[in-house]
Amino acid sequence: MHFSIQNILFLLVAVAGFGLFAWQVRKVRANILVGRDRDMSGNVSERLNKTLLVAFGQQKMFKRITPALLHLIVYVGFIVINVEVIEIMIDGLFGTHRALSFLGPLYSLLVGTNEVLGALVIVAVAAFWWRRNVGGVRRFTGPELRMWPKLDANIILYVEVILMVALFTMNAADLKLHQLEGAELPGAFPISSLLTGLLPSSVGALEVLERVGWWAHIVGILCFLNYLPSSKHFHIIMAFPNVYYSRLVPQGQFSNVDSITHEVKAMMDPSYQVPAPATNPDGSAMAPTPFGAKDVDDLAWTNLLNAYSCTECGRCTSVCPANLTGKLLSPRKIIMDTRDRVEEKYNSPLIFQPNLYGTEAKHAGQEVLDKETHTLLRGYVTPEELWACTTCNACVEACPVNINPLESIIEMRRFLVLEESAAPNSLNVMFSNIENNGAPWAFSPSDRFNWADDLFVTEKA
Amino acid sequence: MANLAAAGEEPEILFWVGCAGAFDDRYKRVTRAFVQILEHVGVKYAVLGMEETCTGDPAKRAGNEFLFQMQAMQNITTFEGYGIKKIVTACPHCFNTIKNEYPALGGNYEVIHHSTFLQQLINEGRVGVSGGGEFKGQRITFHDSCYLGRANNIYEAPRDVLAALDADLVEMKRSKANGLCCGAGGAQMWKEPEPGKKDINVERTEEALAALDGNAAALANLNGVESGNAGATPAPRNGQQRSIIAVSCPFCMTMMSDGVKNKERENSVQVFDLAELIATAEGLNA
Numbered sequence: 139m140h141f142s143i144q145n146i147l148f149l150l151v152a153v154a155g156f157g158l159f160a161w162q163v164r165k166v167r168a169n170i171l172v173g174r175d176r177d178m179s180g181n182v183s184e185r186l187n188k189t190l191l192v193a194f195g196q197q198k199m200f201k202r203i204t205p206a207l208l209h210l211i212v213y214v215g216f217i218v219i220n221v222e223v224i225e226i227m228i229d230g231l232f233g234t235h236r237a238l239s240f241l242g243p244l245y246s247l248l249v250g251t252n253e254v255l256g257a258l259v260i261v262a263v264a265a266f267w268w269r270r271n272v273g274g275v276r277r278f279t280g281p282e283l284r285m286w287p288k289l290d291a292n293i294i295l296y297v298e299v300i301l302m303v304a305l306f307t308m309n310a311a312d313l314k315l316h317q318l319e320g321a322e323l324p325g326a327f328p329i330s331s332l333l334t335g336l337l338p339s340s341v342g343a344l345e346v347l348e349r350v351g352w353w354a355h356i357v358g359i360l361c362f363l364n365y366l367p368s369s370k371h372f373h374i375i376m377a378f379p380n381v382y383y384s385r386l387v388p389q390g391q392f393s394n395v396d397s398i399t400h401e402v403k404a405m406m407d408p409s410y411q412v413p414a415p416a417t418n419p420d421g422s423a424m425a426p427t428p429f430g431a432k433d434v435d436d437l438a439w440t441n442l443l444n445a446y447s448c449t450e451c452g453r454c455t456s457v458c459p460a461n462l463t464g465k466l467l468s469p470r471k472i473i474m475d476t477r478d479r480v481e482e483k484y485n486s487p488l489i490f491q492p493n494l495y496g497t498e499a500k501h502a503g504q505e506v507l508d509k510e511t512h513t514l515l516r517g518y519v520t521p522e523e524l525w526a527c528t529t530c531n532a533c534v535e536a537c538p539v540n541i542n543p544l545e546s547i548i549e550m551r552r553f554l555v556l557e558e559s560a561a562p563n564s565l566n567v568m569f570s571n572i573e574n575n576g577a578p579w580a581f582s583p584s585d586r587f588n589w590a591d592d593l594f595v596t597e598k599a
Numbered sequence: 600m601a602n603l604a605a606a607g608e609e610p611e612i613l614f615w616v617g618c619a620g621a622f623d624d625r626y627k628r629v630t631r632a633f634v635q636i637l638e639h640v641g642v643k644y645a646v647l648g649m650e651e652t653c654t655g656d657p658a659k660r661a662g663n664e665f666l667f668q669m670q671a672m673q674n675i676t677t678f679e680g681y682g683i684k685k686i687v688t689a690c691p692h693c694f695n696t697i698k699n700e701y702p703a704l705g706g707n708y709e710v711i712h713h714s715t716f717l718q719q720l721i722n723e724g725r726v727g728v729s730g731g732g733e734f735k736g737q738r739i740t741f742h743d744s745c746y747l748g749r750a751n752n753i754y755e756a757p758r759d760v761l762a763a764l765d766a767d768l769v770e771m772k773r774s775k776a777n778g779l780c781c782g783a784g785g786a787q788m789w790k791e792p793e794p795g796k797k798d799i800n801v802e803r804t805e806e807a808l809a810a811l812d813g814n815a816a817a818l819a820n821l822n823g824v825e826s827g828n829a830g831a832t833p834a835p836r837n838g839q840q841r842s843i844i845a846v847s848c849p850f851c852m853t854m855m856s857d858g859v860k861n862k863e864r865e866n867s868v869q870v871f872d873l874a875e876l877i878a879t880a881e882g883l884n885a
Contacts (some may be wrong), residue, residue: 193784270762285874302878361830377873387699388695388699388751388752390695390746391695391750391751392660392701394703395668398664401665402665402668402669402672457777459780460793462799463795464793464795464797465792465793466793469714522793525793527785528745528780528782529785530780531750532745534749534778535777551661551662553662556665561661569658569661569666572655572658573669576618576652578653583652585622586616586622586648587621587648588621588625589616589630589631590634
C-alpha cells in the first residue's frame with residue numbers, strides 16, 4: 139500500500155463524479171414521474187424473465203445480425219471492463235496496485251479477456267462509425283437525426299475509443315515498467331505486450347504514462363457517466379427498467395379509458411353510480427384530466443420512461459410502413475420529441491439543451507410557438523404524422539428495448555378526436571356511420587344479412 | 600340467433616360476421632365460403648344478423664374511445680342476452696377487439712379467428728382437402744395480417760391451413776413478426792393516405808409479386824420508397840399458371856386486390872381468403 143495525495147484527490151473526484159450523476163438521475167426520475175400514474179406492479183417473475191431475455195440477453199437485437207454482433211462486443215466489453223473499474227476504485231482509494239491480482243490465474247484470465255475485448259471494442263466502434271457516417275445505413279439518416287443527435291452518437295464512439303486507448307496506455311506502460319525492472323506483472327496482456335515497443339524506455343516517462351493512462355481511464359469513465367443523462371447512451375442503464383416495466387398484454391390490446399367507461403355505463407344504466415371525482419388533499423375537486431395526451435404530462439410515466447430509454451437506433455422507423463413509403467411519421471421522432479419536450483418543460487440534465495436540433499428537424503406545418511405554450515402535440519408532433527400510423531405494431535416489435543411508440547401515438551389521437559374534434563373529415567364520416575348505421579360504411583343495418591340471400595342457409599332471422 | 604334462442608337452443612359457436620363480411624361485396628364471398636364450411640362439417644352455429652353492430656375497432660384506433668365503448672357495451676349486452684361463450688370471426692380486427700379489449704368492459708368470451716378454427720377442423724380431419732384438389736402445386740404466398748400476427752401472435756395457423764392445400768408455398772421477404780402492413784389498419788381504411796412517395800399496399804403487393812415470381816432482383820431492391828419500379832410487371836413465372844396471394848383479413852383483401860390491379864396483374868394473380876381456398880378445395884363453391 140502506498141498512500142499519497144493522489145488517493146485524496148481520487149476520493150474527491152470519485153465522490154464528485156458519482157454525486158453529480160446521482161443528482162442528474164434524480165432530475166430524470168422527476169421528469170419521468172410527471173407522467174400520469176399507471177399501475178405496473180405485480181407479475182414480478184414474468185417481468186424479471188423478460189428483462190433477463192430482452193435487456194441482459196439482447197434477444198431482440200439479433201433480428202439484425204451484423205449490428206447485433208458489433209453491439210454484443212461493446213456490451214460484453216462494457217460489463218467485463220467494469221470489473222477492472224472496481225479494481226481501479228480500490229487502487230485509487232487505498233493506494234494499492236492491481237488489488238485484485240491475488241486472484242491468480244483468474245486474474246490473468248480477467249485481464250486477458252479484458253484486453254482482447256478492449257481491442258475488439260475499438261474495431262466494433264470503428265465499424266459503427268463507418269456504418270453511421272459513411273456506410274449510408276438508411277436508419278441513421280432522417281430529419282430527426284441531424285445536429286445534436288448525430289453529434290451525440292459520434293461523441294459516444296469517440297469517447298469509447300479514448301477510454302480503450304487510455305486502458306492500453308496504462309497496461310502497456312505498467313508492463314514495460316515491470317519488464318525494465320525485471321519484475322513480474324500479475325495478469326496476462328495479449329494486446330499490451332504487443333504495444334510495449336511503441337513506448338519510451340525511460341522509467342520516468344513510463345511511470346508518467348502509466349499514471350496518465352490510469353487517470354484518463356477513470357476520469358474518462360466518470361465524465362462519461364455524467365454525460366449519459368444528456369445522451370442517447372443513457373439506454374445502457376434505462377434499458378433495464380424500461381424492459382421490466384414493458385407491457386405484458388397482447389400488442390393488439392389498446393388501453394382502456396376508465397373515465398369514459400364510467401360515463402358510458404351511466405348513459406346505458408341510469409342507476410350506475412359514477413365514482414366521485416378525485417379530490418385534492420384539501421378536499422377540493424381536482425381539475426378533470428383531459429382525454430388523451432396533448433403534452434408530456436398527459437402521457438403515462440411508462441411512455442416517458444420509454445423516451446429516456448431510446449437509443450435512437452431507428453429500427454422502429456425503418457420498419458414503419460408509413461415511413462417506408464415516404465410519409466412524415468417516424469416512430470423514433472415521436473419518442474425523441476417526447477424526451478425533448480419533457481426536458482424543455484421540466485428539468486434538463488447538465489449538457490442537454492432541449493431542441494438543439496431545432497428548426498432543421500421541424501416539419502412544415504409544425505407550429506413554432508413560445509416555450510411556455512407550445513406542447514408536445516403540435517409544438518413537436520404534427521397531426522399529419524399521427525394520422526399516418528396504421529397501428530400495425532411493427533415499431534413495437536422492432537424495438538430492442540421494448541419501447542412502445544404506438545401507445546403515445548394513440549394517446550395523442552385521442553386528444554385530437556375527443557378534446558379538439560380535429561379528426562380528418564373522412565374519419566368523422568366513418569364515426570357518424572358507426573353511430574348511425576352500426577358500421578363504418580354508410581350501409582343500412584337492415585342490409586346486414588344480405589350476404590345470406592342466395593345461400594342455402596335454412597332460414598333468415 | 601334470435602330464432603335459435605326462441606327455439607330454446609344453444610349454438611356451439613357464434614359466427615361474428617363483421618361489417619366487412621356483411622357489406623363488402625368481395626368479403627361477402629368469404630362469409631359465404633366460411634358458412635358453407637360450417638354447414639359442411641355440421642357445426643351448430645348462429646349469426647346475429649341485424650343485431651350485430653360494429654365492434655368499435657376503427658373508432659378506437661382513430662382515437663374515438665367514447666364511440667368505441669358505446670359500440671362495445673352494446674355488443675356485450677347482446678352477447679350477454681344470448682349467453683354467448685364462444686365466438687368465431689373471419690376479421691382479425693373484430694377478433695382482436697372482442698378478445699383483448701372487451702374484457703376490460705366486462706365481456707369475457709372465447710374468441711377464435713377463423714384461421715385457427717379452420718386449422719382445428721383440418722387437424723380433427725373434419726375438413727379433408729385430400730390432395731389439395733385444384734391448388735396442388737400452385738404458388739401461394741401468405742400475407743400476415745398485423746392484427747392476427749404481431750397483435751396476437753398467430754402465425755402458424757394460417758400457414759397450416761395453406762399447407763393442407765398441398766400448394767407451393769412461398770414466403771415474402773417480410774413475413775410473420777416482420778410482416779409489412781397492408782396499409783389499412785388503424786382506421787386508414789376510411790381515409791386517404793397522408794402524402795408520401797408510394798401507397799403502402801403497392802409496396803406490399805410488389806413484395807408479394809416478387810415472392811410469387813421468384814424475382815430475386817426485385818426482392819433485393821424492395822426497400823420502400825427506393826423500390827419505385829421493382830415490381831414492374833415481370834412475366835409470370837409459369838406462363839399460364841395462376842398465383843395466389845392468401846389473406847385472412849377483409850382489409851388486407853381489399854388492399855392487396857387493389858395493389859394487384861395497380862400492378863395490372865389481376866389476370867395472373869388472385870387474392871383469396873383462407874376460407875375461400877378451403878371451401879373451393881372441398882368443392883363447396885359459393
